[in-house]
Amino acid sequence: MTSASPDRPSQRPYPTCREVLDFLMSYLDEELSPDQRHEFDRHLAVCPSCVNYLESYKTAVRLGKAVMVDPEQAAEEVVPESLLRAIREARTK
Ligand SMILES: [Zn+2]
16 A cells, blocks of 8 residues: 555646636626635636636626716717617517
């Protein structure tokens, strides 16, 4: 009987992409605990695809927020009232 253990360092294993993506919303809202955030950053350091995903997600969120600032007003500035009315009527059909 040997005490040889599989190479399992005392450190925790890297979080998987799935775990990282579960954290994503909290990460963007900066609601992660320092520990979780550390795990998140650890994964990003070794996973370019998650970095890319995070970047595109951030961009989407930023664009989404820009659009959501005041959609009514923004729409009325560029769309004539008659067209807006036509769109509303079309939706109810
Ligand atoms: Zn990943």
